[in-house]
Amino acid sequence: MDTEKFIERAQAVAARVSRAADEEAVAHLIAEDQTRFGAENVGVVRAACGIAETGTCVVITDDEETRLKTMLPEVSVIVLRADDIVPNLADTAAFLRERQSGDRISYTSFITGPSRTADIERVSAIGVHGPLDLHIILLEG
Amino acid sequence: MSHTPPASNREYHRQIADSLADSFLRRTLDKFAVEYRASRDKVFSEVAERELIGRIAEVKDSAAKHIEDLYARFKQEAERRGAVVHRAADAAEACAIIAQIAAENGVKRVVKSKSMTAEEVGLNAHLKKNGIDICETDLGEWIVQLRGEGPSHMVLPAIHLSRDQVADEFEKATGEKQDHEDVQRLVKVARRELKPKFHEADMGLSGANFCIAETGTLAIVTNEGNGRLVNTLPRVHVALAGLDKLVPTIDDALTALQVLPRNATSQRITAYTTFIGGAGPCAKSPTGRKILHIVLLDNGRTKLAADPLFSQVFRCVRCGACANVCPVFRMVGGHRMGHIYVGAIGLVLTYLFHDRKIAKTLCQNCIGCGSCKAVCSGGIDLPALIGEIRARFSREDGAPLPARLASVAMKNRTVFHTLLKFMRFSQRPVAGTDGFVRHLPMALFGKHGFKSLPALAPKSFREQWPTLERRPAQPKMKIALFAGCAQDFVYPQHLKAAMKVFAAAGVEVVFPMTQTCCGLPLSMLGETATAKEVARQNIAAFAGDCECIVTLCASCASHLKHGYVRLLGAEAEAFAAKVIDFSSFVHDKLGRDVLRLQPRPEKVAYHASCHLCRELGVKEAPRELIRRAAEYVPSKEEESCCGFGGTFSAKFPEISAELMRKKLENVTASGATRLVLDCPGCAMQLAGGADRQKLNLRVTHIAELLADALAIGLE
Structure with missing residues (x-):
């Protein structure tokens, strides 16, 4: 149920969602994007978890390179295991707390759809400073 | 629309006239007001809205009480993760600290993501004065920066501008011809123009939506993706936030994050919510670590935290909803509805953080409809705060003449009612027979001529009372009627109609003759002492035995029920509990079989x-x-x-x-x-x-x- 809700909510904010049965299917989907948009225009990262309520991917981006992969390329691909989807935003509290325990330094990104703005006449526009396209690959099974 | 604060009331009215004549602004804000309501309702239907708002209020109230502990904890946790935390006493100190950080790190170019706190302290102007190039990267902020204006809305800074005006600015900025119709293309222009700025910048400047004390973490909410570039690409990151942004725990931030985007933009969550827990790796930094400075601004906040009434402003999460639903904002736009901060909270913060004189003018421009209070993310009683500010101006500067006159007249019921009767006598030559003032040339009314003015009734309700039937043969219940001045003296027909309804339902009515004005106008004018005095007079007038105190005036009802308790506390509670508005009384207390109605073909x-x-x-x-x-x-x-x-x-x-x-x-x-x-x-x-x-x-x-x-x- 969380998976279906996740898909509905992610699509509602203009994310593309694909389902993959295994790693091989994931690799295939990524290769497709790279062919279509050019490998240099596609950034691929893995999500730590997802949030069904909001269609969000939670990505550990402590390291600068991973972070930039979700920001600079025009196409952002995030691979998310369906098993890692939690129902609600509030359910991420324990995860966030664990990430910041002791004196650990962290940078956690909650990503929901491609970058967007409504700053000109409240007209919705996709792709401002971040990706124009967010492709979520749901790894099931 | 320029963004100069009004220097006088006259100037303010001139600015308002300009806004009202701006047909683009009017169309835009009308559409926004209607669409926002619908989309907000939809996105809140999925969560327990009131419960979440209640929790935010509780967390923020507690944060205000423990502000020093929270600050100490946040500083300790952030610094053990490599950040440097500063505390700025006021705007000037915040600017000086940030300029100093820039100087120490040889910063020439700054990219900035949205920060109302930076607007509050006037940071851009200060850094510019120090020879630093500062570029706004939020699209709306960049547009208003190009125009040399401030934001007209906390979340939608350029909502007052048309695509045509934006295209004009972009033509000036790029030296190239721009498409004046296609918004998508204009957005691409911003993407292209600003991209190199992120890479060239030495310092990124941001605000923060939450500063989480338990882990020293900054939580930042954005949509465009500029915020993450600002805090990632340059080697220095400075985050500027008010002390009111401190919350104890991660859970508290997650609670507020369920409301903030829903209230701000009707989103379940924004495109990016970022949790920065310390100074992470950074390729451009000489040490390989991000140079992270967090500046927490006081600027009167610790004093506010201790204020029994105004500590509520700590609950504000800067969602802008109070502007979105404000009928006055809808008419005049944000540049006329706040100085730096906009909307109802803008009126309050102008008084608390900025210019007293500007606030005195702006604070009059609240119609008191309560729309803002009903949607506020933290449940702030904004109309009450604005009312209190007006009252303070009255106390400190002396009340304007009309307020003083009202206060003198209303203190004594006999004087007040004699005055009304005198007015009735003197209006005789102009009163029509249909309840309106008729025999005056409309030109006399000037700007006030948009409606016909009601005449005082030839006979007030209290004068007609002795002739009215008020005790049915076998009364089922006994109520006391509170008339209110407007219905007693202008619309006695409202009360007489109600008497027919009461009689038909077998309700006995008493009308204490010593009742007087409820006092709401006095409270609105800031005449608190007289407002308390008339409240006591009414409580005494209604001391007799009755089941309910019914009033046909919604404003009186709300003031008698809530206002009296605010003014007098426990002293007014028994009275307030009995007060009920006419519709609720008829609907809730009289059953369908008690009051039989025959639907009219109307x-x-x-x-x-x-x-x-x-x-x-x-x-x-x-x-x-x-x-x-x-x-x-x-x-x-x-x-x-x-x-x-x-x-x-x-x-x-x-x-x-x-x-x-x-x-x-x-x-x-x-x-x-x-x-x-x-x-x-x-x-x-x-x-x-x-x-x-x-x-x-x-x-x-x-x-x-x-x-x-x-x-x-x-x-």
Whole structure:
């Protein structure tokens, strides 16, 4: 149920969602994007978890390179295991707390759809400073 | 629209006239107001709205109380993760600290993501003065920066500008011809122009939505993706935030994050929510680590935290919802509805953080409809705070003449009522026979001529009382009637209709003659001492035995019920508990079998008075009664303010007129031939407007509709 809700909510904010049965299917989907948009225009990262309520991917981006992969390329691909989807935003509290325990330094990104703005006449526009396209690959099974 | 704060009331009215004449602004804000309401309702239907708002209020109230502990914890946790935390006492110190950080790190170029706190301290101007190039990267902020303006909305900074105006600015900035129609293309221009700036910048400057004390973490909410570039690409990151952004735990931030985006932009969550827990790796930094400075701004906040009333402003999460629903904002735009911060909270923060003189002018421009309070993310009682600011100005600067006169006259009921009778005598030559002032040239009224003015009734309700039937043969219940000045002296027919309804339902009515004005106008004018005095007079007048104290005026009802407890505390509680508005009384206390109604073949629209639907939360009872008495035709924006707002319509007739026009337009479109309401103030405004516009629309109190629909002879 969380998976279906996740898909509905992610699509509602203009994310593309694909389902993959295994790693091989994931690799295939990524290769497709790279062919279509050019490998240099596609950034691929893995999500730590997802949030069904909001269609969000939670990505550990402590390291600068991973972070930039979700920001600079025009196409952002995030691979998310369906098993890692939690129902609600509030359910991420324990995860966030664990990430910041002791004196650990962290940078956690909650990503929901491609970058967007409504700053000109409240007209919705996709792709401002971040990706124009967010492709979520749901790894099931 | 330039963004100069008003230097005087006269100047302010001139600016308002300009805004009202700006047809693009009016169209945009009208559309926004309607669409925002609908999308907000939709996105909040998925969560427990009131519960979440209650939790935010609780967390932030507690944060205000423990501000020093939270600050100490945050500093310790952030610094053990490699950040440097500064505390700035005021705007000048915040600017100096940031300029110093820039100097120490050889910073020449700064990219900035959205920060209202930076606007508050005037950071851009300060850094520019120090020879630093600072570039806004949020699209809306960049546009207003190019125009040399401030934001006109906390979340939608350029909402006052058309695509055409934006294209003009982009042409100047790029030296290239731009598409004036295609918004998507204009957005691409910003992407292309700003991209190199992120890479070239030495420092990124951001705000923060939450500073989480338990882990020293910054939580930042954005949509465009510029925020993450700002805090990632340059080697230095400075985050500037008010001390009010401190929250104890991650859970607290996650609670508020369920409300902030929903309230700000009707999103479940924004595209990016970022949790920065310390100074992470950074390729461009000489040490390989990000140089992270967090500047927490006081600027009066610790003093506020200790204030029993104003500590509520800590609950503000800067979502901008108070502007989105404000009928005045809708008319005049953000540059006229705040100085730096915008909306109802903007009026309050202008007083608390900025210029006292500007605040004194701006604070008058609240109609008191309570729309902001009803949607505020932290449940801040914004109208009460604005009222208190007006009261303070009255106390500190001396009240304006009308307020002083009202105060003197109303303190003594006999004097007040004698004065009203004198006014009735003196209006005789001009009063028409239909309840309106008729025999004066409209030119005399100037800006106030948008509605016909009601005449005082030839005989007040209290003068007619001895002749009225008030005790049925076998009374089922006994109530006391609170008349309110407007119905007692202008619209006694409202009360007489109610008497018919009471008689038909077997209700005995008492009318204490020593009752006086409820005192709401005095509270609105900031005359608190006299307001308390008349409250005590009314409590004494209604000390006798009765089940309920019924009033036909929504404003009086809300003031008697909530205002008295605010003014007098426990002393007013027993009285307040008995107070009930007419519609609720008839609907809740008299059963369908007690009050029989025969539906009339009449299309009736409803205007939900602000004080009834928001202050008292009464929504269903009047609509249900209309359905029982006639054919109820819903109209658009039933709960929008009519523009009366007590003294507001006299102070800002130009805004009042526009609100009234919109309201009557919606009602007329419904096809109704009668409009009913629960408040004599709204009746004055809307009956006066309908008369002036010669509409085929009767405006009556709901009691008059019920009296007309009484099923006499059915028994």
